Amino acid sequence: MKLKIENVTKVFGEKHAVDGVTVELTNGVYGFLGANGSGKTTLMRMLAAVSRPTTGTITLNGEEIGKMGDRYRDLLGYLPQHIGYYKHFTVEKFLYYIASLKGLEKHAAKEKVTELLETVNLTEKRKTKMGKLSGGMKQRVGIVQALLNDPKILIVDEPTAGLDPKERIRFRNLLAAIAKDRIVLLSTHIVSDIEYIAKEILIMKNGRLIEKDTPQNLIHYxxxxxxxxxxxxxxxxxxxxxxxxxxxxxxxxxxxxxxxxxxxxxxxxxxxxxxxxxxxxxxxxxxxxx
Missing domain, CATH: 3.30.70 (Alpha-Beta Plaits)
Incomplete structure (x- = not known):
């Protein structure tokens, strides 16, 4: 599987939020590293087909993702930086709702929700209303919803915000474990999130991709x-x-x-x-x- 970004630019008014980014991605974990305002979130939104480039193209195996429609979304898992919840839904009701939107059958959804809640250590909270959860717990529910359809492309934007150190480690291990046969894109400004799991690190600054290499090579530099x-x-x-x-x-x-x-x-x-x-x-x- 090959996800290709070719000369992608996103303009808001006079501001180039993303400016001429070109990169080719295959299976494995890629860490997008940059300060707040560097263009990471804007690029993630375009890769998730939430937003379209002003110029340039994004293709999956040679086909533009904008033309793939539901075929691309079926392959996609996306955890945005800020996710909306129905505060009166219980955790499992919210996840079953998302699973239905993703086209999962009821039995498969029940098995997947149970499996993933165990993975993120939220089994005991499955009957708790979303509005009663801490920020870190809501973030873990967000991680679960992104993984429900077993995506081949997983995009997570600042995923460890609100997680304690133990939860961060658990999440990093989860990403490393699932990345063998899929593309995982992790956007962050926290270097420990990607230090040990990223196949390559892509450094963004002022909307531009200024470096792309393995962690070892970047450190050697x-x-x-x-x-x-x-x-x-x-x-x-x-x-x-x-x-x-x-x-x-x-x-x-x-x-x-x-x-x-x-x-x-x-x-x-x-x-x-x-x-x-x-x-x-x-x-x-x-x-x-x-």
């Missing part, structure tokens, strides 16, 4: 650009105003700063092993320390 510097209290603001500081920790010998810089930032600076948080900070201006 900045291997000599991440430094550890030990500084005094008075020096810290100077480093913060001059460099991208990824982390600050107090040690007996002084304050350790993790700095991303093309050049050696101080005489006592030493290169340290790189992680995806360093990669994020390298491409984006947000400071994650302090």
């Amino acid at each position: 900045i291997q000599k650009k991440v430094w550890c510097v030990t500084a005094g209290e008075a020096e810290v603001p100077v480093y913060q105003s001059t460099f991208k500081v990824g982390n600050i920790s107090r040690q007996p010998e002084g304050i350790e700063l993790r700095i991303i810089s093309e050049e050696k930032p101080a005489a006592n600076a030493v290169n340290v092993p790189v992680n995806l948080e360093d990669l994020y900070l390298y491409y984006f201006d947000e400071e994650v320390g302090a």
